[in-house]
Amino acid sequence: MKTCYINGVGCISTQNTFETEFLSEVTLNETENVLFANQPSYKEFIPPAMIRRMAKGVKMGIAASTKALKEANLDLPDAIITGTGMGCVEDSEKFLKAILDNNEQFLTPTSFIQSTHNTVGGQIALGLQCKGYNFTYVNGAVSFETALLDAKMQVENEEANNVLIGGVDETSSHTLELFKLINIIKSEADKPYSVVTPNSKGVVFSEGASFFVLENEKKDNSYASVQAVSIMSALEMDEVQDYIGTFLAAHDLKPSDIDAVVLGNNGDSEFDGYYDSTKTMFEATPQVFYKHLSGEYNTASSFGFWVACNIIKNQELPEIVSLNSLKKEKYTTVLLYNQYRGKDHSLIVLKNAKT
Amino acid sequence: MKVAITGMGIISSIGNNVEANYHALVNGKTGISTIENFETVHKDVIKVGEIKLTNQQLAQQLGLDSDNNFSRTAMLGAIAAQQAVEHAGIQHINEYRTGLISATSVGGMDMTEKYYYEYFENEACRKYINSHDGGDSTHKIAEHLGLKGLVTTVSTACSSAANAIMMGARLIQSGQLDRVIVGGTDALAKFTINGFKTLMILSDTYNTPFDHNRKGLNLGEAAAFLVLESDDVVQKENKKVLAYVSGFGNANDAYHQTASSENGEGAFLAMQKALKIANLKPSDIDYINAHGTATPNNDLSEGRAILRIFEENVPEFSSTKAFTGHTLAAAAAIEAVYSVLALQNNSIFPNLNFNTPMEEFDLVPQTTLKEKTIHHVLSNSFGFGGNCSTVIFSKK
Numbered sequence: 001m002k003t004c005y006i007n008g009v010g011c012i013s014t015q016n017t018f019e020t021e022f023l024s025e026v027t028l029n030e031t032e033n034v035l036f037a038n039q040p041s042y043k044e045f046i047p048p049a050m051i052r053r054m055a056k057g058v059k060m061g062i063a064a065s066t067k068a069l070k071e072a073n074l075d076l077p078d079a080i081i082t083g084t085g086m087g088c089v090e091d092s093e094k095f096l097k098a099i100l101d102n103n104e105q106f107l108t109p110t111s112f113i114q115s116t117h118n119t120v121g122g123q124i125a126l127g128l129q130c131k132g133y134n135f136t137y138v139n140g141a142v143s144f145e146t147a148l149l150d151a152k153m154q155v156e157n158e159e160a161n162n163v164l165i166g167g168v169d170e171t172s173s174h175t176l177e178l179f180k181l182i183n184i185i186k187s188e189a190d191k192p193y194s195v196v197t198p199n200s201k202g203v204v205f206s207e208g209a210s211f212f213v214l215e216n217e218k219k220d221n222s223y224a225s226v227q228a229v230s231i232m233s234a235l236e237m238d239e240v241q242d243y244i245g246t247f248l249a250a251h252d253l254k255p256s257d258i259d260a261v262v263l264g265n266n267g268d269s270e271f272d273g274y275y276d277s278t279k280t281m282f283e284a285t286p287q288v289f290y291k292h293l294s295g296e297y298n299t300a301s302s303f304g305f306w307v308a309c310n311i312i313k314n315q316e317l318p319e320i321v322s323l324n325s326l327k328k329e330k331y332t333t334v335l336l337y338n339q340y341r342g343k344d345h346s347l348i349v350l351k352n353a354k355t
Numbered sequence: 356m357k358v359a360i361t362g363m364g365i366i367s368s369i370g371n372n373v374e375a376n377y378h379a380l381v382n383g384k385t386g387i388s389t390i391e392n393f394e395t396v397h398k399d400v401i402k403v404g405e406i407k408l409t410n411q412q413l414a415q416q417l418g419l420d421s422d423n424n425f426s427r428t429a430m431l432g433a434i435a436a437q438q439a440v441e442h443a444g445i446q447h448i449n450e451y452r453t454g455l456i457s458a459t460s461v462g463g464m465d466m467t468e469k470y471y472y473e474y475f476e477n478e479a480c481r482k483y484i485n486s487h488d489g490g491d492s493t494h495k496i497a498e499h500l501g502l503k504g505l506v507t508t509v510s511t512a513c514s515s516a517a518n519a520i521m522m523g524a525r526l527i528q529s530g531q532l533d534r535v536i537v538g539g540t541d542a543l544a545k546f547t548i549n550g551f552k553t554l555m556i557l558s559d560t561y562n563t564p565f566d567h568n569r570k571g572l573n574l575g576e577a578a579a580f581l582v583l584e585s586d587d588v589v590q591k592e593n594k595k596v597l598a599y600v601s602g603f604g605n606a607n608d609a610y611h612q613t614a615s616s617e618n619g620e621g622a623f624l625a626m627q628k629a630l631k632i633a634n635l636k637p638s639d640i641d642y643i644n645a646h647g648t649a650t651p652n653n654d655l656s657e658g659r660a661i662l663r664i665f666e667e668n669v670p671e672f673s674s675t676k677a678f679t680g681h682t683l684a685a686a687a688a689i690e691a692v693y694s695v696l697a698l699q700n701n702s703i704f705p706n707l708n709f710n711t712p713m714e715e716f717d718l719v720p721q722t723t724l725k726e727k728t729i730h731h732v733l734s735n736s737f738g739f740g741g742n743c744s745t746v747i748f749s750k751k
Contacts, residue, residue, distance in 0.1 A: 080607075086488055087510065092546075096464075099549050100471055104396045112550035113613050113739070116460065117489065117510035122740025125607040131624055134607040134742055135518055138462075139490035139508040146507040150522060153529045178474055178484045233455075233497050233506035298488075343494060344506075 004155040005353055006223040007162075008072025008213035010064035011306045012037055013294050014206050018067065022310040023318050026293055030192035033185050034176055035206040035295040039063075053110070054123070055090040057170035060209035061120035062127060065164055069128075071221065072213035078160035079133035080121050081151050082168060083143030085298020087117035089172040097174070120168050133160065141264075141340035142231045143167060144210075144302040145348065149229040155216045166211035167302025179205060186267075195267035195292035196323070203266045206295025210302035212309070222353035223309040224334070227251065232345040240345075241277045244337065247347050255281055259331045260317060262288040262308045264338030266296040274339050279324075282335075287323035301338040301346065308334050312352050357599035357749065358524040359589045362445070362582035364438025364538075365692045366431055367679050368404035368575055372438060376689075377696050380704040381724055385678050387561050387573050393469075395545050401557050403543055404575025404680025406431070417499065424482040426463030429495035431578035431685075432540030436496045439536060443582035443594070451533035451588055454505035455497045456523045457580075458515030458539030460684040462489040465544045492540060505532060510684065512738030513648075514605075515539050516579070517687035517746050521603040523583050533588050538580030538688035547683065548574055554613065556650040562681075564647035564674035565654050565720045567711040572648045575680025579688035581695075598695045601731070601749035602633025608741035614652050619660025621743035622646075622735060626664045629745035635731060637665045640747070642703050642727075644690050644734040645720070647674020648681050657735060658718050671721040673706035687736035687744065694732040694748040701729050 011017040014035040016025045029035060037060060042051050045063045054062075061082065069077070095111040116122075118136035125134050133154070137146035144167030151163035179185045183202045186193055190200035214226065228251045235243055248254060261282045263275045279287060288311065294303040311317050312331050332355050336348040365372065368386025369379035379386065386404045408416075413430040414423060417437075425433070436455070440448065463486035470480040485491060493508040505526070509518045516539030523537035541547075551557045551574060558571040589596060606628060608621025615621070630637060646657055654674075661669055675693050682689060697703060706720035732748045 085490065092464075095550065096468055096471060096546055099545055100468070104545065104549050107549055107553045109550070109553035109613075112553055115550070116512045116739045118512055118738070118740040118742060119612070121511075122607070122612060122742065125609050125741060126612065129609050131607050131609050131621065133605045134511070134740070135509065135522070135605065136511050136740075137507055138459075138488065138510040139493060139506065140488060142507055143490070146522075149531075150525070153525055153531070157529065174471075175487075181474060182481050182484050184485075231505045231507065233494065233503055235503075344490070 001156045002158055002216035004152045004214050004226045005218050006212050006309055007215045007219050007221060008068040009223060009306055009309055010067030011210045012039060012060045012064050013208040013303050014038055015293055022314060023320060026320055028292065033204055035204060037207050055088055055114060055170060057088055057168050058120050058123050061166060061168045062124060064209040065124050065166055065211040068211040068213050069164065074162055074213055076128055076130055077162050077164040079154060079163040080125055080130055081135045081147040081163060081165045082121040083137045083147040083299055084117055084168050085140050085143050086169055087138060088115050088119045089175050090170055091115040093172045093174045140298050141301060141338060141344035142346050144299045145229060145231055145346040151214050152226050152229060155214055162213060162215040164211060164213055166209060167299030168209035169207050169297040169299045171207045193267060195265055195289060198267045198269040198272045201268060201270050203268050203296035206297050208294060208303055210306045218353050224312040224350040225353050227349040227351050230347040234343050235345050237273050240274055241281055244278060244281060244347060251349060257333055258282060258285050258335045259328050260286040260288055260311060260334045262304050262334060262336040264291060264301055264304060265289050266291040271341050274342065278337055286317055286326040286328055288321050289323045290321050304336055304338060308336055308350055312350060356528050357601045358527050358583050359596040360581050360598050360600065360695060361584045361594045361596060362439045362443025363692050363695060364435040364442060365579040365689055366406060366434050367577035367689050368406055369678050373692060379678060383705055383707060385707060387680055395548060397548060397552060400559050402561060402573050404573055405543060406576055424486050425495055426486045426492060427465045427542035428459055428462055428540050429492035431542055432457060432492055432496045433499040435538060435578035436500060436536055436580040439580040439582050440500055448500055448502045452504060453502055454526060454532045454535040455493060455502050456507055456509065456519040456535060456537045457493040457496060458509045458519040458684045459489045459492055460510060460512055460515060460541050461544055461546055462492050463487045464546045465542045468545050511742040512740055513683050513686055514736040514738035514742040514744040515684035517736040517744035518605060520600060520691060520746050521605060524600045524603060527583055527585050533585045535583045536580050537583055539685040540578035541576060541683040541685045543574060543576040558649065561708050562649035562677055563708040564649040564676055564706055565713065565718065566709050567713045569649045569651060569654060571650050573680040575682040577679060577682035577685040577689045579685060579692045581691055598698045599749045600746060602629040602747035604628025604632065604745045606743050608743055610741060613739050615656035615737060617656065619656040621741055622657055622660035622737060623663045625743040625745040629747050633747045638668055640670050640731050640733045641729040642670055642697055642732045643672035644694050644732060645672050645674045646735040646737050647676055649676060655715055658716055662716060669718065671703045671725060673704055673721045675704055677707035690734050691746065694734045697732050698729050698748060698750050702726055
């Protein structure tokens with residue numbers, strides 16, 4: 001069985017993560033309940049006429065995937081697998097609004113064509129002329145993790161030598177308003193917002209795209225290897241420790257083997273309790289959080305994956321993502337745990353490629 | 356490595372369970388009709404494959420409380436998945452490492468389009484806001500089954516369910532799971548009706564797959580699920596195996612966001628890969644359940660791809676979409692059930708409404724019910740975004 005290495009990354013987020021060194025330019029937000037992506041200029045990735053037509057998610061996906069491929073020095077992947085929780089909401093809203101406002105008359109197909117969840121994966125394939133395996137997973141907070149699991153199996157089984165994977169979600173105005181109505185998004189009255197000490201329901205909502213090239217070959221520029229991925233549909237808070245313990249044991253790991261644990265805390269007072277038992281379990285381990293930088297969206301965990309990749313590659317844990325101020329000299333084995341509203345739990349183990 | 360199918364469930368416009376669907380298929384009884392369950396200005400100019408049960412009736416069948424927030428997509432899925440689990444004789448769903456992989460194209464769009472503006476005025480309907488995304492319908496199905504484990508959703512437009520079957524088979528083959536419930540669900544929605552209408556590929560009458568004068572597709576709604584189990588579980592539980600998933604292939608046409616390439620490159624590659632994985636020659640295939648949507652573009656492209664694979668020896672083929680309409684993300688799941696039924700009953704189901712062969716090539720689908728020993732069925736599904744999928748089902 002081959003090992004699955006991460007050999008290229010590209011990340012567009014609410015921070016300037018696309019054109020800078022790892023987290024070298026970050027700003028902390030306490031006052032906005034929605035954060036928008038810090039988008040690069042798309043000129044070098046997409047023809048100008050198409051830039052105007054394409055929705056944000058597609059553009060972010062194309063740019064982030066181009067960067068990941070370039071870093072991995074790969075022209076054409078064997079497979080493209082994307083994950084997106086909400087899909088192409090911008091075009092979906094546009095088309096639905098046109099249907100409702102004009103009583104199903106005078107419609108044009110463009111936004112419908114671009115509304116399907118696999119538009120990003122399809123457009124990347126079209127641009128690269130990639131005729132290989134092309135999948136899109138759409139299952140809330142495990143959309144990205146399913147893509148990762150699928151790719152990992154294919155690389156390990158030698159069905160694919162290399163796979164481009166990514167998590168992408170865009171915001172759109174109507175959906176944001178709906179999420180505010182039911183307090184998925186934090187209320188204005190609850191400012192200032194905090195992820196470390198959650199004091200209100202809901203999340204700071206955002207968007208982004210993180211893409212990765214996975215290959216069966218270790219290279220000088222490898223970030224890490226993907227050792228294990230687990231997905232669990234739902235858990236009670238008191239079941240989390242057992243879930244993590246069983247998962248680690250199944251991969252011959254103990255909590256003390258973990259050099260850093262990357263947690264998906266998003267500042268929602270109703271659900272961040274899910275991470276409490278993990279914090280206890282890994283009391284002596286450096287703890288990392290990231291959603292104070294990325295905000296929350298269904299594939300925000302792909303931003304966390306990007307953070308973990310960089311910590312391992314750089315062998316350095318930046319202060320800005322440190323949750324308990326603990327540091328280690330070496331980051332060999334890193335565990336990621338994420339969930340959203342008690343559902344779609346995922347665990348990932350990454351290992352330093354150089355060990 | 357083959358993966359066993361030990362149960363299946365289905366609800367479509369030609370029947371609310373496997374037996375009813377089989378009965379309609381062998382009797383040539385179409386489910387295409389005029390839309391009744393919701394209002395649309397296109398009501399009188401299109402035909403659809405609609406399940407003639409209201410949301411209230413579906414909720415009642417599932418025993419849901421009045422405060423439930425199931426979209427129609429979730430309800431159809433839960434009904435079909437429950438049938439599949441019962442058919443497989445599963446008593447304790449979490450006894451083995453069990454997963455659920457569903458497929459949907461628009462998820463809870465049926466509720467979103469109903470309450471899009473009303474959400475702001477009426478608090479009572481806000482329970483549906485969280486039912487919109489694709490994963491919600493899958494979670495609802497999992498909860499209905501009491502399933503806790505790997506639950507996820509595929510959305511690759513009209514090929515989605517084939518890909519759910521593929522991922523399920525892969526998870527069993529790699530030893531990650533012992534049992535996976537795979538399939539897809541999609542409810543009719545104004546969103547998709549108007550979408551396909553703007554693309555001008557909706558027929559104003561009964562769809563006629565592979566006919567020279569085909570005018571486009573009829574949309575339909577349906578859900579179907581299969582239970583896939585590892586050899587270990589089959590042996591331990593002494594399970595009756597209905598058929599096997601013996602091969603699968605997925606490729607991208609990389610030609611156009613919605614249209615298929617003229618020579619059916621993606622479809623060709625998907626069939627080729629599936630045959631390779633199944634370790635079969637084209638001549639081993641006894642029946643092709645074609646995608647056959649009856650759009651000018653699909654049937655020409657798919658026909659050419661079939662000719663490229665099978666050359667002079669194209670086996671009997673038919674599209675069952677004249678029965679059910681095109682049920683989008685559920686299509687490959689209901690057609691998987693039909694493929695298994697074809698294997699079990701050694702029957703090829705007719706391609707209804709066919710009169711005139713296409714002039715581009717010499718391909719004539721099977722238009723009457725035909726009995727024939729069937730060992731292997733190849734089922735095609737293609738979707739927007741260039742997505743092309745093939746699954747091969749085998750008796751042994």
